[in-house]
Amino acid sequence: MPDKTKVLVIDDDPAICVSVKAILEASGYETATALSGKEGLELFRRLNPDIVLCDMMMEDIDAGAKVAKVIKEERPELPVFLLSTIGEATARTIGLDELGFNGVFQKPVNFDLLLSVLEKHRKKA
């Protein structure tokens, strides 16, 4: 039995963190949450997650981009997805991949889609 796949969720709204964590844990993922970019980077280094889901606007308007940049410098292979109210068109305009994100899930999140994407990154037996 492999270890559970670890997901780190970074969002400044505790209600988003708690609800996303509940959904991911019901789907068999181990989940940790952080309420700011700063806390997120601390947990990233401490927990060594397999996937990161990160909001954009937190303590700064571009806090999520700063988090993604640091993560990609330290672990370029780690999938980092943006969870944000910005739409896909805006995401394309700001150049998500250049910011270090592997993709975007627009809020309100389509969890059938998100879980199908996470499944591709789940640890295999």
Add this chain to the structure above:
Amino acid sequence: MDKSLAEIFRLKPDLQDFFLEVRRLEGNFPFNREDMEALGQAYFERYPEKFVQRNLEEVRLGYQLTRFCLLEKSMAGIKGELKDFFRQAFAQPENIAGLMAELSGSGLGPELATGFGQLQAALDGLKAIVDELPKGMVKERFLGGLSSLLNVCYLLKVLIARSGQESLQD
């Protein structure tokens, strides 16, 4: 009701007092695009937005405010005990399975799926209004509040479906 949510918000400096006042309305308040914009404007008058070193506590109050009003509005017409269940479920999504077990014990289990359908339909209607809000920070706070509600709806949907399958297997 003679006051709008924005007027009540301005009259109640303590957010908990605002919540109590709105809860008394049992969802019987107008909540169209203009009402959402006016409430958002009242919120930003009290907590102006900053784009650098944002005050996260004030931002979170905004999400809490929109979430509360959207949920109360979406539960208009749902009966009291079930409403209490939904209030608890949305406040503690990590405990939904336990809350559902308690609800079944109280004999209200069979009504859950119907009540949830009503609530989901009402939230979908409110989402359509939020989608039409002009781009900006008022819309951002409403989308944030709505998102966590819809996350919990997803979880409820999954757990209600699972409980239905389990009872079929019993």
